[in-house]
Amino acid sequence: MGFFEAIIIAIVEGLTEFLPISSTGHMIITSSLLGIESNEFTKLFEVAIQLGAIMAVVVLYWKKFFQFNKPEFYAKLFVGMLPLIVGFLFNDVIEALLESVLTVAITLLVGGVVLLYVDKWFKQPVKQSPDLFATELTPGEFIEADEKLTYKKAFIIGWWQILAMIPGVSRSAASIIGGMQQRLSRNFAAEFSFFLAVPTMFAAAAYSLFLKKWHTDGTTVHKGYELILDSKQNIYAFAIGNVVAFVVAIVAIKFFINYLKKYGFRVFGIYRIIVGIILLGLIAAGYL
Structure with a gap:
């Protein structure tokens, strides 16, 4: 992987990691379009730049x-x-079976x-209860304050996040939908998805x-850090990739929250459908 290719992949990661359009899927697509060799360092790089x-x-x-005065968080x-933990047990198997542009196209669609x-x-209005630590909610009531996010709800959202192990599903989309299914408002569901991304990633x-x-x-056999230290090119790619992903992700997160408050998810659904159809067309034509 060259220096220019590392920057492009990092930009894609930063833009798509927190949007409900699948960062893994877009990196697979980008690598395929750029003709980047799918070697071990490339696969490691696409995971490691999540740190940025x-x-x-x-x-x-x-x-x-x-x-620190609120350990419940x-x-x-x-x-x-x-x-x-369950997901990690099957990670390598899923990666080997499903890491393809065709899988990404279908899951995007x-x-x-x-x-x-x-x-x-989930179009019911957000309701704020005076009791921020309430654990019982009336049917149809949505919650905004994070103190109302019970341990049970956090655990269920974690199971939704496992769906994102399938390339193209999107960790962000899965965890946000899981949060909304647990009656969080879409804004707080998105923010909790960001918070959950930190320890997960x-x-x-x-x-x-x-x-x-x-x-x-x-x-x-090598460890990941040994692959990075194997050459100066790999070290530079890892370093600049994380810096670029960090800067781009800040912009993407701010945009997403502001957009979500006003317009919701529809435009991201349309985007995914268009990209999925285009990819299926390119695959059918033999370009991918």
Whole structure:
């Protein structure tokens, strides 16, 4: 992977990681269009630059992440991560079976149809209860304050997030829809999705860097950090990739929250459907 290619992939990661359009799917598409070799370093790079993206969340919501007098926040993030333990057990199998442009095209298309209707499914107005620690809600009542996010709801949203292991589904879309299904307002569901991304993506990056075994020539086994330190080119690509992903993700998060408050998910559904159809056409024509 060259320097220019690393920057393009990082821009794609930063733009798409927190939008409900699938960062993994878009990186697979971009790599395919650019003709980037699908080697072990490329796969590692696409996971490792998530570190830059999650730092954007920490910086933008630093008051939330460093509010140590409210340990419930960290506990609920931990509970939301628990289902991912099951997901990690099958990660390599899913990656081997489903990492293709065709899978991305299909999941983009199906997910786009879902996003077209998700605002209608959850169009009831947000209601704010005076009791911020209420655990019982009347039918149809939506919640906004994070103190009302129970451990049970955080755990269920974590199971929704597992769907994103399928390329093209979108971790952001799955966890936001899961949050709305648990009667969170779409704005808070999106923000909790950002918060949950930090430990989730950090764990995925740490696993890829320090625990996962990468077979560079079919037999030789390396750790992820060894692949990065293997050459100056890899080191520069990793460093600049994370910086670019960080800067772009800050812009993308601010845009998404402001847009979501006004317009909802419909435009993202339309975008996914258009991209999915185009990809299926390119695959059928033999270009991908």
